[in-house]
Amino acid sequence: MSQKMTRRRLLLGGAATAAVAMVKSSFGKMVQTGIPEAAMDPTRQVGPLPGVLGTRSPFEHPQRKASLTSSQTPLQDLYGIITPSDLHFERHHAGVPAIDPNTYELTIHGMVDRPTVFSLADLKRFPAVSRICFIECSGNFRKPDKETITPQDICGLTSQSEWTGVMLSTIFREVGVDPKATWFLAEGSDAAVMTRSIPVSKGWDDAMIVYAQNGEAIRPQQGYPARLLLPGWEGNTSIKWLRRIELSDGPFMTREETSKYTEPIKDGKIRQFSFTMDARSIITYPAYPVQLQKGWVEIRGIAWSGRGKITGVEISTNAGKSWQAARLQEPVMDKAHTCFRYLWQWDGDTTEIMSRAIDETGYIQPSLKELITARGIGTGYHLNPVTAWLIKRGGEVVYRPEKWK
């Protein structure tokens, strides 16, 4: 079928409802022309010939939801574990910089034997590594205020890609990091000149400098031409458009690790350097605005943990009274979105469905109430509560708001 579809493939006409085909003009040049979708019989018209870039079907319109500060991945529209690169969430603090890969430089200095400047070509010469992992913003939570919100609204600031680059440990050996160095500063070359202090131990563990995403160069929105990648840690620390790394014996206390990305917790304390993303899951189907029909339903979603692999996802179809194990879809990877599915027969009665993730440390995704009991209500960072969908008698699926107190 895919062969046939390819031969008669339609060209995507942006978000337009009319499909687009290539036809020969009177000058013999191939030009695009619109075809009304409804009037078209694909067996009676030759479709566009092979092109230099593929397109989405004109019937598919997945979109991020953009605000002034971020754009969220449409989790409910995705299948599998890879986020298409153009749907990867965006969060940046002063826009997307345009960086010429030919003049790009990464400077590494401070407590190192050999302060070094690397070009992009230099970085690509090092032994390469690919890995699949999620990046999630630590502000990936929406205060539960209304029924009509989608998975994208609730936690669309998490996305997953296959990243390719060089292990930071390889670079650390290359420049000869002083054993006394305990922190490093990572600095971006956007207009915010974004900086975070990172423990050197993460650099030796699994940090990378990556230049490719899902088989091609990283998208500008994700840090072109090279970014830091800290698997499992809050997205803000994976500095994009990476231009400088400074090895040091202490943190720099930048704005993004003091006045932001810190969270007030119990007893008036303010928690700092809360890097790791706790385990979380969300049912992406059925979810608002799905209209459900009685009978068999495959409940689907994703689960992930910044501490390692997901070992289980449990589903409740009776508002949390009892829980059953969902099936996990291989591959189940370290610090990676993992698909889960659970077959269920909906009898048509009002109920609530929800999922909870369990990771390899034994951590069980908490309820919002448990999080508030532990931390108070002073923060919007690092909130990973169980999300419940309310299924109404008529099949209307909505978010179940909870009290923020």
Add this chain to the structure above:
Amino acid sequence: MPYWACVAGIAMISCERRVNTAPTHFGYGRPATKQEIAAKAIAIRPDGKGLPAGSGTVQHGAVIYAGKCASCHGVTGTEGPFNVLVAPDTADAVPFDRAPQRIKAIGNYWPYATTVFDYVRRAMPFNAPGSLSDNEVYSLTAYLLYANKLIDSSTVMNAKTLPGVIMPARKYYVTDNRNGGDGPYE
């Protein structure tokens, strides 16, 4: 296979692996010169390391603030529309975990005064980042610390005085204590 053959086999495999082991040093990249590092290393540490020469006053800072900052942060630093810079209360007011609407600003939330200089110099003003001179940044820092009642109007800000400014919120800061596992939620 006799025992000695196994051992010999393993020894051979180990030798072969050693040949293919990656070097610790590939020799890629070029040495960074002292001059270019000095030009690029703009980060300021909380102990003041990295602060440039120069100085600034509250009075000069007030003038710069009115011209370049007030349109986003409000005439007195409290009105917005963007981030409120001047705290409406002190660091020791009702704890944030019991007052989620409480505004977090320099005077009641920021733990280090050096961060103000570092951030303003690298990222502000939003429409012209990197356009301020070091003296202007010192002056703006002085003005913002003064407006937050952290220094008096005659205190000059420079590489010596700025790291010494006491930030009352600092005592509330703790390092992350979450560890996963099946213990109580943190």
